[in-house]
Amino acid sequence: MPVTAPHPPVIDAIPAPWKHNPSGWGHRGSVALIAGAACLIALYMGLYQWRLIDGVWDPVFGGQTQQVLDSRVSATLQRWIRLPDAVLGAIAYLGDVIFVLAGSTRRWQCRPWLVMLFGLNVIPLVIVSGLLVVVQGAVVGSWCFLCLVTAALSLVLVGLACEEVWTCFLFLRGVWRATNTRRTLWNTFCGRPSPAAHAVAQRMTEGKS
């Protein structure tokens, strides 16, 4: 049984080592906006690959964007994944939006699995975006302005996601060090409470709420 403490925990508490809550709505809202913008840009390119629109706007490289989207690399990817690659990218960015909007402002403690899932969704996106940028220059020989924009947005997303994922990692590491049992660590990861996990979270937020 947990020990009764005098003050209830603040859900929107600031965990160490930050000066703001990385699970707070302000931080997560900005991540959702950036991921949403990347999702719309990818969807716009996907609509062209589906031939639902006739062309793609590119103020820098002109027709090169269409050459990239119609390239053999893109066709090969479509054969593998059964969808235009830009559409799959749009779905992945939408995943970022959904995963960042779900959960309370204390989800780094109460739903670590969700924070880690968000991190796992963000990191492959930046790797794939980076690879596609390299392929554009090295294999296709053309450049796609909107692809470069989404790659840059992916980098920003990774930077922003790091804070919350790191907080979650510190919390889970604290639980592991306090209990040294895999079962408690797994239960904490799955969002099940324990006095030990709560004590670790309280220490992380002490004097910051």
Next chain:
Amino acid sequence: MWPRVLEFVLACWLAISPFVFRSGAEVSWLWTNDLVCAFAVAAAALLSLHHRLHRTHLANLAVALWLIGLAFARTSPPPAAYQNDLVVGLLLILFTIIPSRAAHPPRAWQRFFEQAHGGGR
């Protein structure tokens, strides 16, 4: 509750999909498949609104995998109707993973806070 609402919207889209993507000789098969899947998704989403059945929406993962599998069973690239099923399947996975009371801490943690401190602020 928003993930369940969005699952229900996806089910509605799946139900009208055969009107949008007519696919030659396969129309009757697509009708059956899409309507059965739409009914299953809508039913699981609505049942999850009941507090005792709040995890029923996880059954939608099976429907999602079925819809994705249909597209991969076809030669590539699959017809538009199957690409639509693939997109719906992928979106369904994204929504199904999210718990119903997503904006609040899990019930177990809330009960813990109440026992330990008399409720969270």
